[in-house]
Amino acid sequence: MTDRPLTLMAVHAHPDDEATGTGGVLARYAAEGVRTVLVTCTDGRCGDGPGGVKPGEDGHDPVAVAAMRRKELEASCEVLEVGHLELLEYADSGMMGWESNDAPGSFWRTPVADGAARLAELMRHYRPDVVVTYDENGFYGHPDHIQAHRITMAALELVDLSPKVYWTTVPHSAVRRFGEVMREFGPDQEQSAQAAEAAEAAELPEAPELPEASELPELGLPDEEISTWVDTTAFGGRKFDALAAHASQGDNIFFLRMGKERFTELLGVETFVRVKDTTGAALPENDLFAGLR
Structure with a gap:
């Protein structure tokens, strides 16, 4: 036995990614005494500027x-009580096909071996019991998410550790519910008073029009293929506040339009696919640390 605390390491691509997919588990496990480590790979420079100005615009x-x-990332980490924030500070590559993909110093252009070596050093230092990142498609095809997946899986091959490894995902049932909520809060509907108040409090810009539910990309997995369902309902408010801390990107964060209560209803359970395990914990499971405590 060791007196080293159980440790969760989440490897994300950009500032704000930590809140969307893993804000609940980061907050929940921190409250349970687990040491939480967030690795953010890029600097987010391809995000919106003040007033919603887009990359390439004046x-x-x-x-x-x-x-x-x-600064927004640091504020989010305070809300989620993340114990350790590590920044790799590669240049944000932008969306797939942008010229910034191939800019000098971009994460997408960085050799996987180089990024993996840096991440492996962090893994040796923190010795995580659980590692969370994206699947091989970066969940939705973003180059920096794909690269975060690649360096994480390569780093695991470089270290003498056997953590449980998970990829973030969403069940198809949640995608359908998301489509229903998009219609409810879409451009033809008035924002609820609660959502409007939340947006005002977070100093978010006016929300843009949303795509039709039928235009949503194919995301996630069938419910029966999800291995791990973690209830983070009790931390839904914190997850919402962490996402709201990224106020400069509010133009792109649809979830903040619905207010904390609806947000928690929709995003109160975080789901994952377990891809590496030495504990033999039965599936499906409701705890990333099943078999470790």
Whole structure:
């Protein structure tokens, strides 16, 4: 036995990714005494600038955007009580097909071996019992998410550790519910008073029009293929507040339009696929640390 605390390491691509897919587990496990480590791979420079200015538009300063998003990330980590924040600080690559994919220093252009070596050093230092990242498609095809997956899986091959490893996902049933909520809060509907108050409190810009539910990309997995369902309902408010801390990106964060109660109803359970395990814990499971405590 060891007196080292159980440790969760989440490897994400950009500032704000930590809140969307793993804000609940980061907050829950921190409250349970688990040491939480967040690794953010890029600086987020391809995000929106002040006032919602987009990359490439007049007034978008990538260096200033990166500095702003770092402060927002630190604020999010405070809300989630993340124990340790590690920044790899690669340049945000932007969406697939953007010229920034191949810019010098971009994460997408970085050799996987180089990123994996840096991440492996962090793994040796923290010795995580559980590692969470994206699947091989980066959940929805973003180059930085794909690269985060690649360096995480490569780093695990470099270290003498046997953590449980998970990829984030969503069940198809949740995608259908998301489509229903999009219609409810879409451009033809008035925002609820609660959602409007939340947006105002977070100083978010006016929300853009949303795509039709039929235009949503194919995301996630059939419910029966989800291995791990973690109830984080008790931490839904914190997850919402962590996401709201990334106020500069509010133009792109649909979930903040619905208010905390509906947000928690929709996102109160975080789901994963277990891809590496030495504990033999039975599936499906409701705890990332099943078999470890």
